[in-house]
Amino acid sequence: MSAVLNFKSHLAHLFAEALRVVAPEAEVAILIERPKQASHGDYACNLAMQLAKPLRQSPRNIAQALIAALPASDVIQKVEIAGAGFINVFITTAAKQAVVKTVLQAESEYGRGKVGAGRKVQVEFVSANPTGPLHIGHGRGAAVGDCLCNVLAASGWDVTREFYYNDAGAQIDNLRSSVQLRCQGITPDDPSWPENGYRGDYIADVARSYMAQETVEADDQHITGKGDVHDDEAIRHFAVAYLRREQDQDLRAFRVGFDVFSLESALYSEGKVAATVENLIASGHTYEQDDALWLRTTDFGDDKDRVMRKTDGGFTYFVPDVAYHLDKWQRGFTRVINEQGADHHSTITRVRAGLQALNVGIPKGWPDYVLHQMVTVLRNGQEVKISKRAGSYVTLRDLIDEVGCDATRYFLAARSPDSQLVFDIDLATSKSNENPVYYIQYAHARIQTVLKQCEPLVFGDANVGLLDSEEEKAVLQQLIDYPEVVETAAHDLAPHLIAFYLKDLAADFHRYYNATRFLVDDEAIKLARLSLCAATAQVIHNGLGLLGVNAPDTM
């Protein structure tokens, strides 16, 4: 039996052959697509319409010639010309049925591809400042970033997940002074509370813990509170460790892990910031003005030059950022993707400009960025304003506790990062049935229940040729599509495509389930149907795995 399952690329090759015969000179892209309507076949090619102009012939005539030149293939049942000149291809049912055995043999490997070819890619995401708990915006970054990593890994990339801590700036000093004031019993409603001090209750928790001389564990370090109200350095050290621990715990509860944690403070202590500044000066793209050092970012597409070293001698934040990205490059990551909130988009130009100015062979558009738009939270039909300073926000921890990890991850990852997201807490909790994640998980659970009643099952003997109802063909086609969906999600850096796909697969399965009885007397039919069920469950399992969502056996 022919093992061709990637019909799209198979057909593309066939049409390329036909094109060489019909119009060897033509330079057109061969595009095979899935028609929306079943009557238009399984796959369609628009080559004839594209060739109409250069060949000065009618599309239908060209289509006729292309079909005549199309090499034979045992997966093609028939080819038709339709509409203005579409070439519609129908795949034999037998070729589609083969997917069942392929899935059952490959198991969790089904859908994994080799496009990445083992190349290294580093994905930086979350990268929250250690100045407070993770909020829902970080949650979106965590969900999107983690799924993106999973999808890239499934496409054959060697993925490194990295978290960058801005632990060395003005906001850290802010944190320190806020904690210090709390240690002294001063609260945010006191008139002496600084304008930009952190007001959240968690600051009081940090202060209490510090004064009680508790020990926190973060990043393999044990830090014990000194209890000394006047030791700035000890307070800063403890507060950062305390909040990092909180973030680590939240991320673990969200099932997100990292391979590497990078610290901004380390870039300073290891001299990487100083070295980067020296190299930028040596590059000739800097100048002194008004007692400050400027980088001529306008040489690289920025709309104005940027200060590197302030009049007070400190560096602006993007200088360590450039040093950090140079470090990524020197670690051998020719591909880097930064997943961030859209409120950081102005940094892109500056970081890239700094890297270009260094002139060390870094490509112009490096690194890549995936920016997710802002998340609005609705509670009781009202928007919850997120403000870290005012201390009002919805934490990731709240969401995990109230909504659950599965639903939260799905909700936050199931939308294009380019779109703003409205997270309605009441909808996600009180009416959790409406959440599509349950719809998908339910399909998986239903299958497991059915399979459990017939164990042990040996699908090797299953006659998949018996699967030819409309509902069965729809499910088969979905299973065939899965590897391509994974590949597209990785290529487009669009993990939400997995979520949409799973919803469609679940819908086709539920339709099949309602229309068909599996546990029938005819053993051959029963085994064939159960093999399709098992293959469907496998793909749901694999897809949900990419989203970091569980595939439960019972609900």
Add this chain to the structure above:
RNA sequence: GUGCCCGUAGCUCAACCGGAUAGAGCACUGCCCUUCUAAGGCAGGGGUUACAGGUUCGAUUCCUGUCGGGCACACCA
């Protein structure tokens, strides 16, 4: 004012980097459980794809402009 993202059914979103009659869910109406999980399925109504032009065989998709929403435009991070 400048840059980036978005605008599709009453609501939340799709439409495979230009394709054929723009699709789901929620909500609304009516059906389907003595048999595998009804957290499910079937049927019905609901649209000038914000607006106006342009590009071409063909536009929700690309280009220009207008309107509307969000984000960012520091010697803050």
